[in-house]
Amino acid sequence: MSDSSNRAHGYAVRRVLPDAPFLIAATGGPGRGEYPTHRPVWFMRQAGRSLPEYRDIRADIGMLESCFRPELVCEITMQPVRRHKVDAAILFSDIVVPLKAAGVDLDIVAGRGPVVANPVRSAADVAALPRLEEDEVGAVADAIKLLVSELGTTPLIGFAGAPFTLASYLVEGGPSRSHAFTKALMHSQPDVWNALLGKLTDIAITFLRTQINAGVDAVQLFDSWAGALSLAEYTKYVLPHSTRIFDEVAAAGVPRIHFGLGTGELLSAMNDAGPDVMGVDFRIPLDEAVRRIGPGKVVQGNLDPAILFSDWATIEREVRRIAREGDAAIAAGATGHIFNLGHGVLPETDPTVITRVVELIHTL
């Protein structure tokens, strides 16, 4: 394994988008909280079921299958950019795509989520877990190459699932509220746990490097379920692995974002993993987040996606509140604010409301 100062393979030369508000904010420039044109905004799950054009195009195609068709990934990723005029695209994919690509027997079941045929709960299970080769996610790289030319000056965000969240799917065999078998493995067999997270860390690094080499302009590491852990558990059993991911992709020079749901207690520790931008759950005001993580980072978030189900007066009031708290975060030492939701777009969201919210944010 190469380290970041002496890596076996460097990163491809990338396009430069000096005027993209998202990238300017994500890199904390040109100045704290200065937005050359407007405050940038994108939404987690902006590509997906809230859009009728997405439901049409996915009507006869399974979720995982769709993630391995470059033209389809490109089209779905473009849909919210065309419709909402957001300031960044996020690659249409799923956090289990690299596991599937590596050969793990799993599927995404509608209404349930990822289901793993053979849960991973022993040293032998971990040893049998395949590694990911870059060419196994070649379809994702091809999709990114299509997107870079299609997007023009709109940046593209790549992403990967963080080791804890991937581990939970593998250990539980599917989505879980309690993460009971995952936590039991962590505590009872820490060597097996660390071997598992080590392999998932390698997979995430390979997946992110593939995306970066193919041309994404930023990456986000989703530790969706980290909020199920206590701070002590996160710090001991998860943080070292997530830190290695941020370290290993640092040399690429693209902004690195980190996010997890319900992570108010973990924000400082997750920030210690080394991202450039901290995504903040809707429960924690952005300026309070800065008090927890300290100054010098960009914050991203954090309108509650449920607010989009309210009347427009409420939505406008809440959007303005988030913008104010973003400004307060910058006053408290953050180097920028990227507007986003505090979790993903809910499938039942009215897409015309999302478009209107983008227009409003661009005036704030």
Place this chain on the structure above:
Amino acid sequence: MSDSSNRAHGYAVRRVLPDAPFLIAATGGPGRGEYPTHRPVWFMRQAGRSLPEYRDIRADIGMLESCFRPELVCEITMQPVRRHKVDAAILFSDIVVPLKAAGVDLDIVAGRGPVVANPVRSAADVAALPRLEEDEVGAVADAIKLLVSELGTTPLIGFAGAPFTLASYLVEGGPSRSHAFTKALMHSQPDVWNALLGKLTDIAITFLRTQINAGVDAVQLFDSWAGALSLAEYTKYVLPHSTRIFDEVAAAGVPRIHFGLGTGELLSAMNDAGPDVMGVDFRIPLDEAVRRIGPGKVVQGNLDPAILFSDWATIEREVRRIAREGDAAIAAGATGHIFNLGHGVLPETDPTVITRVVELIHTL
């Protein structure tokens, strides 16, 4: 509506259990952190699917039906007391029982949870919501009377669902992760919201008074989903209603416990509602909880139920850690510690492990 200084109906004379460790701890006596015999323990969801004798007795009986059969409620409530020797029984019931009793068309669907036939989303829906009369939950009162004689010197805890959590089921029509329609109603139509929570508060008060009059020795108010709210939302839209519940049952003189999942950000506000005992989610160390809520309250919790899936060495280490943190909470100003889980017993838990955990806690 009567207030607590001039209520229309008083409470029945109740039994006195001067030596019950649970009640001694719950009332902060005889001295801070002094346990005459042992540190008391009970578990949320101790009566339920983790017990084979429960699965047997419920095999052919629906969940809601079982909650209205006094002999069955008595037997199910007794099962974990007999088996585990816990220091308190908790009434076998469900938070939607008073809604069902009042005439709301709902059912508890296996594998899904409560499903409401006609979601409540308008002023007319709220106006049509029935009130609860004490005789409509007479079966619950009868079960409590049976239990008081059956339990001997073991205290019985009654409970009710808090208005926000009940409202979420009614507004969403069933369990929800996003609580989107609930939050939309709260923000968009605050008058309708407050009318709804007012009625649910009345129902909770009637249900708790019925239980107290029938003989429960303590009550717990479950705001299971409050952790989905920001502190600002909780304080503005929920706290006044939960406060009224604690106020209205204060005169009964039984310990009043409050608990919600994922409520680290809300602990201080939930404590402002006025309970005697604060239940603490597994994510927040008990001594940290005291720093958030201030001194003078009893803390209850907070072993992660997932830990019970670990090997015994891990379980013992974690149980001892919780006891130490309970002691640290008392050193920080709490007036007692009641051992519990930081959420309910998971259905797949090995009941022999639970029994062994009780034995261990009684030595600590």
